[in-house]
Amino acid sequence: MKVSAVLAAKGNRVFTIRAEALVEEAVASLAANNIGALVVTSGTGAPSGILSERDIIRQLSADPATLEHHVSDVMTFPVVCGTSGDDVDSVLRTMTAERFRHMPIVDGDVLVGMVTIGDLVKAQLNEFRGVAATLETRLMES
Amino acid sequence: MGWNAGSGPLRVAVVGAGPAGFYAADALLKQSDIPVSVDMFDRLLTPFGLVRHGVAPDHLKIKTVTKAFAQTAAAPGFRFFGNVEFGRDLTVDDLRKHYHDVIFTTGAQTDRRMGIPGEDLARSHPATAFVAWYNGHPDYCHLTFDLRQESVAIVGVGNVAIDVARILCLSREELLRTDMPEYAVEALSRSKVKDVYLLGRRGPAQAAFTNPELKELGELEVADVLIKPGEAALDEVSRQEVEAANDRMLARKVEMIGEYAAREPAGREKRLHLRFLVSPAELVDDGRGGVGAMRLVRNVLRRSDSGAIAAEPTGETETLPAGLVFRSVGYRGVALPGVPFQERWGVISNKQGRVTHPETDAPVSGEYVAGWIKRGPSGVIGTNKPDAVESVTAMLQDAAVGATWSPVAETPESVDALLRSRGFDFTSFGDWCAIDAAELAAGEACARPRVKFGSKDEMWACLGREGGRAAG
Numbered sequence: 001m002k003v004s005a006v007l008a009a010k011g012n013r014v015f016t017i018r019a020e021a022l023v024e025e026a027v028a029s030l031a032a033n034n035i036g037a038l039v040v041t042s043g044t045g046a047p048s049g050i051l052s053e054r055d056i057i058r059q060l061s062a063d064p065a066t067l068e069h070h071v072s073d074v075m076t077f078p079v080v081c082g083t084s085g086d087d088v089d090s091v092l093r094t095m096t097a098e099r100f101r102h103m104p105i106v107d108g109d110v111l112v113g114m115v116t117i118g119d120l121v122k123a124q125l126n127e128f129r130g131v132a133a134t135l136e137t138r139l140m141e142s
Numbered sequence: 143m144g145w146n147a148g149s150g151p152l153r154v155a156v157v158g159a160g161p162a163g164f165y166a167a168d169a170l171l172k173q174s175d176i177p178v179s180v181d182m183f184d185r186l187l188t189p190f191g192l193v194r195h196g197v198a199p200d201h202l203k204i205k206t207v208t209k210a211f212a213q214t215a216a217a218p219g220f221r222f223f224g225n226v227e228f229g230r231d232l233t234v235d236d237l238r239k240h241y242h243d244v245i246f247t248t249g250a251q252t253d254r255r256m257g258i259p260g261e262d263l264a265r266s267h268p269a270t271a272f273v274a275w276y277n278g279h280p281d282y283c284h285l286t287f288d289l290r291q292e293s294v295a296i297v298g299v300g301n302v303a304i305d306v307a308r309i310l311c312l313s314r315e316e317l318l319r320t321d322m323p324e325y326a327v328e329a330l331s332r333s334k335v336k337d338v339y340l341l342g343r344r345g346p347a348q349a350a351f352t353n354p355e356l357k358e359l360g361e362l363e364v365a366d367v368l369i370k371p372g373e374a375a376l377d378e379v380s381r382q383e384v385e386a387a388n389d390r391m392l393a394r395k396v397e398m399i400g401e402y403a404a405r406e407p408a409g410r411e412k413r414l415h416l417r418f419l420v421s422p423a424e425l426v427d428d429g430r431g432g433v434g435a436m437r438l439v440r441n442v443l444r445r446s447d448s449g450a451i452a453a454e455p456t457g458e459t460e461t462l463p464a465g466l467v468f469r470s471v472g473y474r475g476v477a478l479p480g481v482p483f484q485e486r487w488g489v490i491s492n493k494q495g496r497v498t499h500p501e502t503d504a505p506v507s508g509e510y511v512a513g514w515i516k517r518g519p520s521g522v523i524g525t526n527k528p529d530a531v532e533s534v535t536a537m538l539q540d541a542a543v544g545a546t547w548s549p550v551a552e553t554p555e556s557v558d559a560l561l562r563s564r565g566f567d568f569t570s571f572g573d574w575c576a577i578d579a580a581e582l583a584a585g586e587a588c589a590r591p592r593v594k595f596g597s598k599d600e601m602w603a604c605l606g607r608e609g610g611r612a613a614g
Contacts, residue, residue: 004487005520011493011503012484084487086450087348093386094449103448112486130525137207137524 003091003105004084006123007113014104014114016041019048019072023059026051026071037102039114040075047104047111049077081106084113092120145541151177151219152541153549155237157228157478158247159184160191161523162513164211165530166245171217173534176541179219181241181557185227186280187569187601187609188577189215191249193523195279196270198305199320200312202591207523215571221554223561224569225609229479231564234509240557242546243508243537246481246490246497247530250473250514256297260425261469264432269296269306269470276309276330278323278594280601288432289333291465295436297422298470299342300350306468307338308358311365311412321585321592335412338365339462342418343453345373345443346399347380349418353395360402365412367402373418374403379443379451419443421455425467436464473519482506490515495533496540508547510537567602567609580604 015033017026019042026038030053037052051071059066059074066074081104082091091103095117105113145152154170156163159182170178188194190208197204215222226232228248237244253268255261265288274282294310296303312320314331322330342349359367376384376396384392402416420438428434438460441453474488482491482500490511491500497509512530514520521529540546551560561568569577577595585592595601602609 001520002518005517008484008487008489009492009494009517011498012491012500013503080447082446082448082450083452085452086446086448089387090383090449090451094447126528127521127525129528130521130523133524133527134204134207134522135524137210138203140210 001088001123001127002084003082003086003088003115006088006115006119007084007105010113010115010119014039014111016047016111017051017071018042019070019075021071022067023051023056023069023071023074024067027056027067036116037114038071039104039111040071040077040079041111042072046106046109047079047081048072049075050079050102050104051075052102079104082115083107088120088123091115092117092124095120145176145544151179152243152546153241153554154178154180154537155241155244156180156182156247157244158182158191158249158513158515159186159189159222159224160247160249160513160526161193161207161211162249162516162526162530163191163245163247164189164214165527166247166512166534167220168210168214169531169534170537171214171219173538176538177219179221179554181221181223181554183223183226183228183232185225187224187598188574189222189224189571195274195277196302197277197523198273198309199277199322199326200309200316201305202321204523205321220571222569222571222574223557224574225566226561226568231561231566234480236560238508238547239550240560241508241549242541243510245510245512245533245537246478246515247511247513248475248478248515250488250519251476252474253469254472254474256422256469256471258422258424260427260433263425263427265291265465266425266433266467266469269298269302269468270473272306272468273302276322276326278326278596280598283323283325283596287329288466289329289335292334292336293339293463294335294337294466294468295339295341295422295462295464296468296470297341298472299340299416299418300470301352301355303340303468303470304351304355304359306470307340307414308355308362310335310338311362311414313364316363318588318590321581321590321594323594323596325596335466337413337415339415339417339464341420341422341438342416343421343441344451345377345380345418346396347376347384347392348443348451349395349399353391353398356395356398359414359416360398360405362410362412362414364410365414366407366410367405367414367416368407369399369403369416369418371403374399377443379445383445383451419453420460421453423455423459425464426461428465433464433467436462436467438462473514475515475518481509487518489518492516495529495536505540507540507545510534567607569605573605577601577604
């Protein structure tokens with residue numbers, strides 16, 4: 001299964017923020033959109049980083065003024081990106097091993113989506129459920 | 143405000159009678175929170191979509207899933223309308239007048255192109271057209287494929303590609319054990335095909351076919367499986383991948399491919415060559431406007447930062463003789479009139495099954511989607527079950543708070559009347575049962591599991607009806 005199968009049913013919006021925006025704007029966006037990370041962009045092209053709730057919490061505990069900082073000061077970069085043709089299994093293994101939970105998906109130069117580890121686990125679970133359903137039907141009918 | 147049971151059942155239209163449509167209908171009819179009635183529409187006279195026209199004709203066991211679908215069809219509140227094409231015979235506006243909700247389950251009806259020179263030469267076809275032809279799809283039964291060619295190349299190593307390769311390698315006896323229509327059995331048993339090449343872009347560890355399909359290749363009566371030992375061996379990137387995956391099925395797949403590569407050919411009349419790490423670069427004209435050969439470029443595998451393994455061309459090329467080419471490099475959904483579409487993924491624009499406006503992602507009231515037209519072509523038949531359940535759950539949640547269409551004509555008869563007023567005949571599930579019985583009887587008469595009708599006309603004749611469509 002490809003990452004595209006996950007993105008296809010995930011809606012069309014990718015939540016981004018510009019590198020020079022303030023962290024408080026990012027916090028507002030995370031809360032309003034009920035998400036855990038924003039892709040950080042600087043003009044066009046590939047993402048320049050990713051800003052997750054973890055990044056913010058970590059900074060905030062060290063410096064209460066973090067909310068007034070620029071996103072570029074707090075974000076994680078470089079960010080590991082995938083493409084929509086990547087195999088879900090491989091990406092899932094990478095995220096598990098490297099311990100990150102969000103991956104922007106970039107085709108060519110275009111940011112086409114973001115997958116979370118939850119999205120990928122759900123997709124894999126449905127794949128297994130599907131195989132189980134198929135086998136079950138076959139056993140019932142034979 | 144919740145669903146008011148006093149106002150009768152939630153009337154749901156399902157557009158597309160394939161597995162996703164039936165799993166959606168089943169999920170709707172099995173729950174008891176909200177009373178539901180389901181009308182299922184399909185452009186063909188017959189239900190079951192790719193189970194009838196996609197699943198290989200020698201994989202009869204896989205098709206037994208239709209028995210579960212028939213049980214769904216027998217549930218009170220279910221109706222089937224065949225020969226009704228969405229967008230032509232029935233529009234979104236019609237549905238809005240007659241139903242509370244619709245769920246689109248129209249699948250991925252078109253194939254992806256390879257995007258290489260020569261792709262449109264004569265005898266270069268989408269694999270799906272060939273699959274639909276040998277499976278008796280009424281829109282494809284008139285096609286012809288030049289099976290006098292000795293060398294056939296199939297681009298792709300998914301289950302469709304492997305089905306096509308296997309069908310091309312069946313003996314007449316094996317063909318007679320399938321449920322193909324007569325014309326396909328006759329054409330395929332006269333085939334001169336000797337060498338069938340399956341071409342995979344990446345290596346054995348990344349091939350999309352599943353182990354049962356791979357195992358079956360070794361059991362063909364009249365074909366040897368040939369794999370180059372150099373292509374069966376894993377490169378370092380794949381070896382690490384297989385190790386990290388810790389997946390018994392994957393390890394077994396790689397092992398089986400190694401066993402084929404080591405096997406001495408038995409000298410059977412046909413040869414099925416499984417090739418890895420090659421991409422087609424060009425189809426070469428035979429001088430008469432037909433494909434004569436294929437130029438292949440060799441690939442190496444690279445692991446990207448995301449962990450995915452991708453093929454990269456090396457520049458090293460080879461030429462493969464091929465008089466007939468089938469491409470099976472992916473499928474896409476087709477946009478439906480009046481329904482938001484997401485071009486990038488080739489699906490109806492949606493969020494977990496709720497149809498959405500492509501720009502704002504705001505849900506479109508009353509419209510839902512499931513199956514390949516929701517997530518793109520992936521998974522096995524059963525994968526559509528959890529997928530459809532997700533969409534139906536969203537629909538029922540919305541209905542529970544009153545977010546549905548507000549139909550003006552609410553009786554089941556109003557839909558029949560509308561369709562009749564449009565001047566064409568349509569089939570019921572009962573009609574399908576009659577077609578089914580006739581096909582099974584035709585099979586029994588010649589000791590075959592089933593003989594499919596070869597055209598819509600034959601089906602209408604079986605039903606004793608004209609099946610005509612008023613002009614215009």
